[in-house]
Amino acid sequence: MIQLIQQPWHWAIAGTLIGLTVPTLLLVGNKKFGISSTLRHICAICIPGNISFFQYNWKKETWNLFFVAGIAIGGFIATNFLSNPSTIVIAAPTQDSLKALGITNYQSLMPIQIFSMENIFTLKGLIFFVLGGFMVGFGTRYAGGCTSGHAIMGLSSLQWPSLIATCCFMIGGFLSANFLVPVILKLLQ
Amino acid sequence: METSKSNKVRHQDAMCTNDSAKPEASIFSYFIYMLIGVVFGVVFVKAEIISWFRIQEMFRLHSFHMYGVIGTAVLVAMISIFIIKKFSIKTLQNETVYLETKTFSKGQLYGGLIFGIGWAITGACPGPLFAQIGSGFLPVIITLLSAIGGTWLYGYVREKLPH
Numbered sequence: 001m002i003q004l005i006q007q008p009w010h011w012a013i014a015g016t017l018i019g020l021t022v023p024t025l026l027l028v029g030n031k032k033f034g035i036s037s038t039l040r041h042i043c044a045i046c047i048p049g050n051i052s053f054f055q056y057n058w059k060k061e062t063w064n065l066f067f068v069a070g071i072a073i074g075g076f077i078a079t080n081f082l083s084n085p086s087t088i089v090i091a092a093p094t095q096d097s098l099k100a101l102g103i104t105n106y107q108s109l110m111p112i113q114i115f116s117m118e119n120i121f122t123l124k125g126l127i128f129f130v131l132g133g134f135m136v137g138f139g140t141r142y143a144g145g146c147t148s149g150h151a152i153m154g155l156s157s158l159q160w161p162s163l164i165a166t167c168c169f170m171i172g173g174f175l176s177a178n179f180l181v182p183v184i185l186k187l188l189q
Numbered sequence: 190m191e192t193s194k195s196n197k198v199r200h201q202d203a204m205c206t207n208d209s210a211k212p213e214a215s216i217f218s219y220f221i222y223m224l225i226g227v228v229f230g231v232v233f234v235k236a237e238i239i240s241w242f243r244i245q246e247m248f249r250l251h252s253f254h255m256y257g258v259i260g261t262a263v264l265v266a267m268i269s270i271f272i273i274k275k276f277s278i279k280t281l282q283n284e285t286v287y288l289e290t291k292t293f294s295k296g297q298l299y300g301g302l303i304f305g306i307g308w309a310i311t312g313a314c315p316g317p318l319f320a321q322i323g324s325g326f327l328p329v330i331i332t333l334l335s336a337i338g339g340t341w342l343y344g345y346v347r348e349k350l351p352h
Contacts, residue, residue, distance in 0.1 A: 005235070011254050014236030015261020021229055023269035028221055030280045030287055033266075035316040039340040053344035066219040068319045070226020075323025077227065078234035090242045091251035098245065109240040110312065110326050120328055128310055133318075133332035135307025137339025140315060142300025142350065144291065147314040150301075151259060156266035157288050165297040170248075172305020177248030181309055 005082050008089075022153060031063055034149030036140035038068045101185035124188050143168070233320040241312025248309050294352040 025031040041058045048054035087106040119125040140146040154162020247255035321329040
């Protein structure tokens with residue numbers, strides 16, 4: 001049983017469980033599944049300034065912060081107690097092209113050649129953590145949602161603006177992964 | 190009939206903190222959301238959705254894995270919402286399930302593209318950021334702080350941006 005849990009879960013199982021989060025949140029308390037809004041709540045709580053966008057009753061959204069705290073705890077539990085002892089298996093063509101860019105270590109879910117503490121104060125860190133994170137935060141808020149709010153919650157409740165947003169997420173991602181990320185990694189090699 | 194009417198009124202009055210019909214949520218009632226988050230976080234890690242490698246693979250069209258996850262999630266959520274609406278299933282508080290209608294703005298285009306680019310660089314959308322930190326990838330704390338900074342800057346320049 002524990003071995004079954006340890007090996008990487010099939011996409012259909014993961015997709016079903018993630019999909020079920022939507023009705024669970026709706027039925028438990030009429031909550032809309034969405035994660036990027038927590039970033040807005042954190043701004044509203046910590047650094048609202050004089051900005052009208054951050055002047056709202058964030059206390060009503062406290063559940064959302066508990067939800068993401070739970071995600072972090074879940075990540076901790078899965079990685080420390082249920083983790084897969086073997087290396088991550090990625091499609092061969094992806095491995096080949098990443099190898100040419102100097103990414104060869106598949107020990108953990110994230111490439112430690114990029115996501116390590118030593119890289120924090122380097123150009124690599126500036127691009128992959130600071131710039132990348134900034135685009136995630138700015139972009140999701142500008143778009144009014146992320147993969148959870150638009151792609152899953154929006155598409156499943158048949159909202160066409162969410163379809164547009166999801167298509168743009170994918171277009172941006174295609175351009176970035178196929179052209180931008182390789183160029184960055186090449187330059188930093 | 191009368192309950193659904195009062196529910197509607199309650200939603201219109203969503204900013205009111207002292208809701209007469211239901212008591213103010215205690216800190217303990219929030220733990221159910223934390224518990225749902227824990228399950229969600231475990232799934233994120235176990236299906237390798239938090240992996241930067243999986244995101245590269247997805248955008249390079251080399252694997253079906255991530256499309257399978259997102260596609261199944263949308264399908265399951267869609268069927269669930271259909272059932273909830275069809276049979277008018279009420280929440281635990283006996284409220285009518287209420288979904289907001291999203292309106293189109295140019296932000297979905299520009300913001301969507303910006304987020305997409307960032308998604309492939311960081312290997313994470315906002316949800317996985319939290320799971321990555323929990324998993325012990327501590328540099329991602331910088332990514333999260335920067336994402337909060339990005340959100341803040343959006344709020345700051347919002348009125349000047351095309352919507």
